[in-house]
Amino acid sequence: MNLTLKIWRQPHTRAKGKFITYRLDDISPNCSFLEMLDILNEQLIGNDEEPVAFDHDCREGICGMCSLYINGRPHGPDDAITTCQLHMRKFRDGATIVIEPWRAKPFPVIKDLIVDRTAFDRIIQEGGYISVHTGGAPDANSILISKEHADLSMDAAACIGCGACVAACKNASAMLFVSAKVSQFALLPQGKVEANDRVKKMVAMMDELGFGNCTNTYACEAECPKLISRSNIARMNREFICAKVS
Amino acid sequence: MTVSFLQFSSITKKIWMALLGLFLMVFLVVHLGINLCLLRADDGQWFHEAAHFMGTNYVVKIFEVVLFAGFIFHIILGIILQLKNWLSRPVRYRISNRSVTPFLSKYMIYTGGIILIFLIIHFMNFYFIKLGWVKSPVPLLEGGEPDFYQGARWLFEQPFYSILYIVLMAVLAFHLNHAFGAAFQTLGLEHNSYTPWIKGFSTAYSILIPLGFSIIPLYFLIFS
Numbered sequence A: 001m002n003l004t005l006k007i008w009r010q011p012h013t014r015a016k017g018k019f020i021t022y023r024l025d026d027i028s029p030n031c032s033f034l035e036m037l038d039i040l041n042e043q044l045i046g047n048d049e050e051p052v053a054f055d056h057d058c059r060e061g062i063c064g065m066c067s068l069y070i071n072g073r074p075h076g077p078d079d080a081i082t083t084c085q086l087h088m089r090k091f092r093d094g095a096t097i098v099i100e101p102w103r104a105k106p107f108p109v110i111k112d113l114i115v116d117r118t119a120f121d122r123i124i125q126e127g128g129y130i131s132v133h134t135g136g137a138p139d140a141n142s143i144l145i146s147k148e149h150a151d152l153s154m155d156a157a158a159c160i161g162c163g164a165c166v167a168a169c170k171n172a173s174a175m176l177f178v179s180a181k182v183s184q185f186a187l188l189p190q191g192k193v194e195a196n197d198r199v200k201k202m203v204a205m206m207d208e209l210g211f212g213n214c215t216n217t218y219a220c221e222a223e224c225p226k227l228i229s230r231s232n233i234a235r236m237n238r239e240f241i242c243a244k245v246s
Numbered sequence B: 001m002t003v004s005f006l007q008f009s010s011i012t013k014k015i016w017m018a019l020l021g022l023f024l025m026v027f028l029v030v031h032l033g034i035n036l037c038l039l040r041a042d043d044g045q046w047f048h049e050a051a052h053f054m055g056t057n058y059v060v061k062i063f064e065v066v067l068f069a070g071f072i073f074h075i076i077l078g079i080i081l082q083l084k085n086w087l088s089r090p091v092r093y094r095i096s097n098r099s100v101t102p103f104l105s106k107y108m109i110y111t112g113g114i115i116l117i118f119l120i121i122h123f124m125n126f127y128f129i130k131l132g133w134v135k136s137p138v139p140l141l142e143g144g145e146p147d148f149y150q151g152a153r154w155l156f157e158q159p160f161y162s163i164l165y166i167v168l169m170a171v172l173a174f175h176l177n178h179a180f181g182a183a184f185q186t187l188g189l190e191h192n193s194y195t196p197w198i199k200g201f202s203t204a205y206s207i208l209i210p211l212g213f214s215i216i217p218l219y220f221l222i223f224s
């Protein structure tokens, strides 16, 4: 495959960035998107140029590190997928691919396509945990949990915190992420103890960091690689109302 | 008041937005009911009675204040929320978003803005006349009250105004279509069994109410 890449290049956070166009020839359609960028970087290094900085880690769709806004969609032109799982066969030969970093006020660009997603960690620090004493594991049946709730909680816990929801949302809202984290605990008895405090604090931090408001457009759900459902947002709203009135 | 509004959390603002929106939707049904009296061939007798009741009943008068407050806060909150949304992405994308989303959901602030302009025109044509701020284009009733039946006829017999009115009703339909379901989601009222019904009701409501309003100018245009 022969490709034209338009890639956002920005040396550091405060520098002014711009798009640079690269030509890349003879790429196998079986290459993953990140491998394609690796090939580009090898060529750049060979030419004594600065390679393109982009995030990645596991490269197997489980860590949430890879990002990239590709041709108008976070993680590119496929559903329920991370960028590391995207393959070049999803593009046509001769395609022009525009690659941008996640754009949101709380996600400043560190370099090129890498953004700082510490904002998510700060939200988690506000209550995305349960406080338990360490010690021997309690008997599995001592706290009964319905299968339905266990499943819903596990579905919410599938969130890998990649930030595609924020990147896709026209308001750069983090509601899907925060609601997944609130839900995974709120659905279980162990999480209920701190539920009220958790939802209030996490929402307050989300607002403080400058994420936008949800306008129920659901681009987040459409782009989530882990298929986190919008029903988590409704649950968080419920949790929030209950926490406020109780 | 506005200052404390700003301090509300994003979800609190949205909850108020949703509650006020639902309240305004109930009002639209009442308003439509009164407007449909215009269609009766009784020279406005029913319409005058309804308008008289709305203008004099104390419970209605209290609701009038609540209604105005509802409109104002719904608008102010909408603007505040939207400004924050714009600010949360200071650098825009080169390629605009191609995610598959419900089309109308992206334009609420714009449809809302158009409805606000309509509301101002509407006030000039009716409410401000009642307050005496604007002169009535048609003669007053015997008791010195404005004649809104003739006023409405006068407006709707002008093709430009009627067509503008119908176009604005279409915009209202777009606004309502997303608003109803979104309000339930914001209030956390989401359920596998009920949400499809809410969606269906939302579609029906958003078509029927603006359609009901549009029938009136069409009637006057055709039969005048």
Ligand code: FES
Pocket (backbone or CB within 6 Å): A055, A056, A057, A058, A059, A060, A061, A062, A063, A064, A065, A066, A082, A083, A084, A085
């Ligand atoms: S690199 Fe880990 S999910 Fe893509």
